[in-house]
Amino acid sequence: MNEPVHFYSTNRNVPTATLGEALLQGQAADRGLFLPREYPPLSADELGALADRTYPEIAHAVLRRYTAGAFDDATLKRLCEDAYDYDVPLEHVTGRRHLMRLDRGPTASFKDFAARMMASWMSVLMQNEDGELVILTATSGDTGSAVAHAYHGVERVRVVVLFPPDEVSGRQRKQMTTIAGNVTTIAVQGQFDDCQAMVKRAFADPDLASIRLTSANSINIGRLLPQAVYYVYAYVKLAGAIGGRGTRPTLEPIVICVPSGNFGDMMGAVIARKMGLPIERLVIATNANDEVPIFLSTGKYEKIAPSRVCISNAMNVGHPSNLARLVDVYGGWMDETGTVREQPDLEQMRRDIYAVSISDDETRATIRDAFERYGVILEPHGAVGWAGLERYWRECVTDSEPLAVSVETAHPAKFPEEIQATIGVNPETPPSLVGLEERPESYETMPAEYEPFRDLLLKRFQYA
Numbered sequence: 001m002n003e004p005v006h007f008y009s010t011n012r013n014v015p016t017a018t019l020g021e022a023l024l025q026g027q028a029a030d031r032g033l034f035l036p037r038e039y040p041p042l043s044a045d046e047l048g049a050l051a052d053r054t055y056p057e058i059a060h061a062v063l064r065r066y067t068a069g070a071f072d073d074a075t076l077k078r079l080c081e082d083a084y085d086y087d088v089p090l091e092h093v094t095g096r097r098h099l100m101r102l103d104r105g106p107t108a109s110f111k112d113f114a115a116r117m118m119a120s121w122m123s124v125l126m127q128n129e130d131g132e133l134v135i136l137t138a139t140s141g142d143t144g145s146a147v148a149h150a151y152h153g154v155e156r157v158r159v160v161v162l163f164p165p166d167e168v169s170g171r172q173r174k175q176m177t178t179i180a181g182n183v184t185t186i187a188v189q190g191q192f193d194d195c196q197a198m199v200k201r202a203f204a205d206p207d208l209a210s211i212r213l214t215s216a217n218s219i220n221i222g223r224l225l226p227q228a229v230y231y232v233y234a235y236v237k238l239a240g241a242i243g244g245r246g247t248r249p250t251l252e253p254i255v256i257c258v259p260s261g262n263f264g265d266m267m268g269a270v271i272a273r274k275m276g277l278p279i280e281r282l283v284i285a286t287n288a289n290d291e292v293p294i295f296l297s298t299g300k301y302e303k304i305a306p307s308r309v310c311i312s313n314a315m316n317v318g319h320p321s322n323l324a325r326l327v328d329v330y331g332g333w334m335d336e337t338g339t340v341r342e343q344p345d346l347e348q349m350r351r352d353i354y355a356v357s358i359s360d361d362e363t364r365a366t367i368r369d370a371f372e373r374y375g376v377i378l379e380p381h382g383a384v385g386w387a388g389l390e391r392y393w394r395e396c397v398t399d400s401e402p403l404a405v406s407v408e409t410a411h412p413a414k415f416p417e418e419i420q421a422t423i424g425v426n427p428e429t430p431p432s433l434v435g436l437e438e439r440p441e442s443y444e445t446m447p448a449e450y451e452p453f454r455d456l457l458l459k460r461f462q463y464a
């Protein structure tokens with residue numbers, strides 16, 4: 001069995017935590033973010049041995065390196081089988097470029113991968129804890145539904161989701177408001193930023209100290225570890241198939257492209273790389289919220305407030321919560337206010353990471369182009385990623401093509417209007433979204449003010 005991994009805070013003002021502690025706390029007490037102190041390596045032989053395994057088996061092989069001491073192996077195995085009971089399609093697009101569709105989970109976004117595993121972990125942990133855990137989540141669409149779905153029915157855990165009704169699509173709203181049970185959904189008459197601010201204030205409010213509040217956003221390390229798995233999966237499947245399965249495991253490099261907003265998905269790839277996945281270059285593509293590409297090129301970090309509204313709405317983030325982690329991994333320090341207190345090694349970051357910003361026009365052009373040239377249907381987020389990979393190809397790939405994969409983070413059927421308007425096709429509804437229209441909705445409505453929100457939390461959960 002592996003040694004338990006320790007988790008430290010990016011602010012380095014608290015002792016290291018176990019996985020269990022980090023999961024239940026969400027954010028560290030010094031307001032930093034947890035990161036693993038050790039990255040247990042995946043050797044070439046181990047990667048080679050995973051080539052013909054199923055997704056749940058690969059998830060188990062990767063995650064058990066972090067769960068030692070928190071969950072026993074048989075439990076983890078069962079959780080992986082339960083959480084990952086859907087397809088993870090890897091499509092060949094052109095040359096050596098591929099698309100990984102992370103959209104076949106119950107809410108049709110990649111967030112299902114991590115939300116489901118984190119919910120399972122917390123459910124097991126809460127069996128040994130007193131009282132109830134209350135998870136607060138602000139969402140502009142996909143986080144709320146993935147989290148609500150994942151935690152639905154989990155004993156001793158309650159979920160409160162705040163959403164801005166004008167910024168989420170009807171389908172996205174229904175995915176959250178038709179769940180009920182231990183999930184409370186609140187339409188806040190304001191913007192996503194208001195929802196986020198209310199949640200942040202609640203976490204810091206001494207009046208709520210008697211309620212055990214935590215987060216299921218990607219500040220929680222539980223959202224990142226499961227996101228390392230699909231990069232390992234893509235690698236062992238693609239490198240195995242292309243390089244041939246000889247006696248020696250193939251360890252050719254790969255280029256991975258991740259459309260990014262809060263950079264949690266990208267941190268999954270960073271963790272996989274730390275474990276030994278031979279990622280030659282990590283391409284990160286943002287929409288017009290380009291604070292990270294600018295930071296990488298100039299070394300100057302400035303938040304974008306309010307964030308810019310783009311068609312890839314789940315990536316409309318002007319101050320990504322995971323940037324502090326990336327800065328830390330490269331030897332710098334960004335504090336909880338977003339101030340860079342110590343510069344990371346920018347040269348190394350630029351060697352490892354290629355960052356681009358893609359406009360809405362380019363996003364739509366990419367949806368059109370991918371459909372016309374390759375018959376591939378992309379939705380806006382995946383199109384930002386694909387456009388980023390194409391840009392990398394034009395600017396950096398000279399002679400031999402590297403193996404590459406770009407991720408599609410949501411199902412095109414979540415954005416039917418946009419797809420219809422751009423390529424004249426109505427994407428087929430995946431089984432997970434069928435019947436959604438008919439389900440009854442229930443949610444509360446609240447002004448964008450903190451006090452009524454605090455009162456609701458006290459009334460509902462104080463004596464829980």
Ligand SMILES: *Cc1c(COP(=O)(O)O)cnc(C)c1O
Nearest residue numbers: 142261262263264265314409410
């Ligand atoms: C959340 C989300 C993203 C952005 O992921 P981050 O981890 O925040 O970078 C991209 N695409 C879709 C569809 C999403 O829901």
